Amino acid sequence: MKRYLQALWLLLCALSSTAQNSMGEDYYWGNNFHFEAVNTDQRMMVRQPASYACGDSALYRIFDSFDNSTFLPGKSLNIVPKSSIMLGIKLHPKLKNYFSAEVQNFSKKYNSYLIPDSSDATLVAMGINESNIHDYRYRVVENDSIERVKWSPIPKLEQKYGAKKPYGAIGTFNYPGKQILVEVAHKDKLHIRDGYIMDWRQRYRPELKQIIVHGTSKYGYYNLRYDSLNNGFASKFDPATGVPLDWKFPKDSVTEFSLEFNNHETTPYSIYLIKTIAGKTDTTRIEWWLQETKYSVAEEHLAQVGKYELIIQQTGKFGKFPDAEMLRIPYEVLEPKVLxxxxxxxxxxxxxxxxxxxxxxxxxxxxxxxxxRIRKLEDQKQRVAVQLKGIQVQLNPHFMFNAINSIQNLIQKHQVDDANHYLNRFASLTRAALEFAEQEMISLSDEIKLLDDYLQMEQLRYGFHYEIENAIVAHPDLIEIPTMMLQPFVENAIKHGIADLYEKGKISVRFANNQGNLCIEIKDNGKGFNMNELDSAAGYGMRLSKERIVLLNKAYPENSFALKISSDGNGTSVQIQVDNWIQ
Structure with a gap:
């Protein structure tokens, strides 16, 4: 019977040690000490950190919590203290919503606590006793900058709070308005160390450092705060918080943006999104526990026309904290501009x-x-004719019919998201092809975007895998290549190489700089073909592209365009090299 009561006590200790309510409801410290440990959840058999509470009138029972000889349904397995120091902490019993975020310290993680009511924090080390007290030291660091107590001997041994043997008394601390690290370590074995971070600062509004926007711009990304870079999307900013007050941008002009905060390692954030689309308002939690200083708002939250507002607050239920402790970032997605x-x-x-x-x-x-550059007028006429044929290859009625048929099939299968994605990519590719139709050259970044749209669109039909790698150091906006030069080769790799492989198919496109020479390689893992039958195996688009390479050599005699195609049973490789192309 005694053994059973002891096991029941262990289970209650484990259940009462939860430091964060996952539902964001109020929770209190209670008359307890908390100790950090590692255990195995017997449901999933996963090794994980855990916190164990022990009443402040029966401190000796913390040793029972680490007694693995008693098994009880629901009790974790193989419970061991986080360190042999067995550092424990006691806060005010009525302290509410104190959190318990882990902060990295080299190879160790220290738990942190918020103490906005300026009450005391008491630390004990149950693993320190008469036999080893001289092996340990402790120190106190204020605000991660000032060493208030340099490495010093453990102050004393004491036997309070119902303890049956003396333990190391680290001390009682109170630093209103400051953040304190108390660290205990073995004097000869520094890997044996533990600590707590206690934050007596008042609750405060999350501090925004900057907003980095990715999308339409000269460099591909920019700091929203600068009018010369933000395309006129925002002109008014809150002087106290740096938040944009009139941020509006057309759909598809912003692909994502990143929020960068000042350090808040002891205060995790929750992020909520309020969106009003077609007159309907909805609130969604998009992040529950953020300790990092950067958070990226994905394209899915920018894809629909409407009004949005991000709410950043300390982790908890939406609206739990007063407005003075919340950061609000409004933005509006507009319809694409029409002339x-x-x-x-x-x-x-x-x-x-x-x-x-x-x-x-x-x-x-x-x-x-x-x-x-061009010695004969006839060459110019042929180049224009090939360009028109190339556009026809990309946008011929057969291709459009297949695309529309694929969209219809996806809708009939109720795969609405895939259908929308396919249609968006097809529309983007069509607009880009028409936009660049009369341009002889486009930037490398535009070519990569066209390839990515095309590959994503075809990927929905065939399920293959692909990657596009740009190993050129120079910015892709600064390098030009002939318009849609690569798409026919990629189309050929799909239709004549990997279409029948489905998920096992793979295509890779790589751009490199070899001593000023532009090197491009398109590879697939298809069945390949007999090189002696290249003309019959290749598609119409590839034959046009070979003609185009010949004309480009005539148009740019100072730059040699070389095309090499190799194929075997393991796949096909298309290599294009343009000499002296990259300055």
Missing amino acids: EKKYALNKILPYVFGTLVILGLGFFLYRSQTRR
Whole structure:
């Protein structure tokens, strides 16, 4: 009977040690000491950290918590103290919502506690006794900068709180408005150490350092605070918090943005999103426990036109804390911009005339440069014809029919998200192809975006895997290549290489700089083909691309365009090298 009561006590200790209510409800410290340990959850057999509580009138029972000789349903297995020091902490019994976040300290993690009521914190070391007290030292560090107590001997041994033997009394601490680290370590074996971080600072609003936006811009990302970089999306900022007050941007112009905070390692954050779309308002929790200084808001929270507001607060239920302790970041996603078509004739004529003059000058310069690079007018006509054929290959009715048919199949299978994703990629690819149709060159970043859209779209149909690797140090916006030069080779790799492999198929596209030479390789793990039958095995788009390579060599005699295709039973490799292309 005594053995059973002891086991029941162990279970109650474990159940009462929860330091954070996962539902965000109020919780209190109680008349307890807390000790950190490691155990195995017998349901999943997972090794994990845990906190054990012991009444402050029966401190000796903490040793019973680590007695693994008693088994009880629901009790964890193989429970051991986090360290042989057995450091424990006692806070005010009525302290509410104190959290217990772990803070990394080299190879160790120390638990931290919020003590906004300025009450005491008492630390004991049950693993320190008369036989080893001279082997240990302790120190006190204030605000991670000032060593209030340098490494010193353990102050004393005492026997209080119902303890049956003397233990190391580290001390009682109270530092209102400050953050304190108390660390205990073996003087010769520093890996034997433990500590607690106690934060007596008042609760405060999360502090925003900056917002980094990824999307349409010269460099691909920018600090929202700078008007010269943010495309006019925001012009007013709260001087106290740095939060944008009028942040609005068209759909698809922002792919994601990152919130960067000041350090808050002892205060985890919860993040909620309030969104109003088509007149319907909804609140969603998108992060419960954030200790990192950076959080990325994904594209899924930017994809629909509407009004949004991010709420960042200390971890807990939404609205649990007063507004003064919450950070609100509003933003609005607008419809994509549509050009105004109606203008007064007398207002538009000067612009038309100016545009014609600029176009005339531009045409003259273009013609002069073309004459120096292209020796025969016939070559120019052939290049334009091949370009038009290339566009036709990408946007021919057969391709569009297959795309629309795939969308219909996805909708019939009730895969609405996949259908929307496929349609968005197809629309993006179509717009880009039309936009770049008359451009001889586009940036490498635009080419990569076109390939990614096309591969994602085809991936929904065939299920293959792919990767695009850019190993060039220079920014891809600064490098130009012929418009849609690679897409026919990728299309050929899919249709004639891996279409029948489905999930086992793989395509890789790699860009590299070899001493100023632009090197591109497209590989697949398809069945390959006989090199002697290359012309018949290749698709129409690839044959057009080979013709285009020949014309490019004529148009740019100072840059050699080389195409090498190899294939065997393990797949096909297409290598393109352009000499002296990268400055």
